[in-house]
Amino acid sequence: MKEVEAGEFLKRSREYPVVDTRSPAEFACGHIPGAINLPLFDNSERKIIGTLYKQQGQKAAIKVGLTIAGPKMAGFIEQVEALHSQNVLIHCWRGGMRSHSMAWLLELYGFDVWIFKGGYKAYRNALLDYFKNPLPLRVIAGSTGSMKTALLKKLREMEEQVVDLEGLANHPGSSFGNQVSTGQPSTEQFQNNLFAEFFSMNPLRPIWLEDESFSIGKVHLVEGLYRAMQESPHYLVLLPWKQRIAVLLQEYGQIPKEKLIQAIQGIAKKLGTVLANQAIHSVETGDLAKAAEIILNYYDRAYSKGIQRKQDLVLGPFHVNAENMEETATKLIHYRQ
Structure with missing residues (x-):
């Protein structure tokens, strides 16, 4: 997997599908036009993971996250296969664990994967910077x-x-x-x-x-x-x-x-x-x-x-x-x- 900055990510998005691994609620508030929502966690699951991370730390959150996401892995692969593209672009909120986890899975299966460095937050910053020019x-x-x-x-x-x-x-x-x-x-x-x-x-x-x-x-x-x-x-x-x-x-x-x-x-x-x-x-x-x-x-x-x-x-x-x-x-x- 490769991490790319906003400019390259957006140029590649003209050719390849963009997978947004954030929750449906995050996606509904705003997303990169044309992106497909493939949430690692649904809205309630994300809340559980977030609360656990704050209260018990990263390792506890990872264990529960794996328990939740594990049964969904085959489904994730099938949904990306339906996009009919060997190359896939992935992002989450800040280019963190959700996008890297999905990228690891898809690359393991054989896809060529690019991760948006900084995630959706970087996209919004790129948007604001663009209109300053x-x-x-x-x-x-x-x-x-x-x-x-x-x-x-x-x-x-x-x-x-x-x-x-x-x-x-x-x-x-x-x-x-x-x-x-x-x-x-x-x-x-x-x-x-x-x-x-x-x-x-x-x-x-x-x-x-x-x-x-x-x-x-x-x-x-x-x-x-x-x-x-x-x-x-x-x-x-x-x-x-x-x-x-x-x-x-x-x-x-x-x-x-x-x-x-x-x-x-x-x-x-x-x-x-x-x-x-x-x-x-x-x-x-x-x-x-x-x-x-x-x-x-x-x-x-x-x-x-x-x-x-x-x-x-x-x-x-x-x-x-x-x-x-x-x-x-x-x-x-x-x-x-």
Whole structure:
């Protein structure tokens, strides 16, 4: 077996399966994207071993650990055989006994094994360090309903490097995004997925993403990435008011009335009692376009304040051609300051 640092481990993970020997609970909180959970101990067993280690020491914990893991060994081998790879990458929390024990077993059986030196903890440190470095970010900015997500999709189709923050967060932003999201990953897993996306890209080419706040729904960006976004060029896109209303009706118009009202109530303090009540009344009477107008006015004022603070970074504006998104995307790609 061989121990490798984070960079080599992550590069090899593009070719070979990654086996995470931590408990299911640890894995659920956050894991390397694409990793397979093959826990040496389940959640309750890990607790027993941990308590025993603290109270009676390492040797006592090892004996009980062997008693628990011993009957599982053949099953571990069979599960790794099902991955159809002679080469296997393994890690635990800190690159300690769990990963080394599994590596010993698999190597004994004939697999070629690499252990992640420092384990998942080292992976998280590598993630944080990565986002401290300069990144060639290109931020698409624009008011709510300006088709920024559609523009990112077109850029990706044109083989540009794109990171869809809202897609990875499984949340389209805003209070209304809560009503269409089917569930978000943990913040830790969201950040891991972000890292995987960025790590796979060419750092010498532009990376396009959408202007976002630090939080997207219930998950948070990596602080280093958020700071880099605030310091990167912002490409301001504009779409006519009526078209923006149409975009919002298409995105959110099928949400049940009670959920739309719940979303309005979520921003009622910021919107103001009078306007919130007017928007709710519009939803109740079926005038969704009127409700969208009221809400857009609020979001536009808030966004205008935010973009003014970054005025020195703003390029454009670029008028979105909803009928020909490739035309708009081409303008962004070839724009020269």
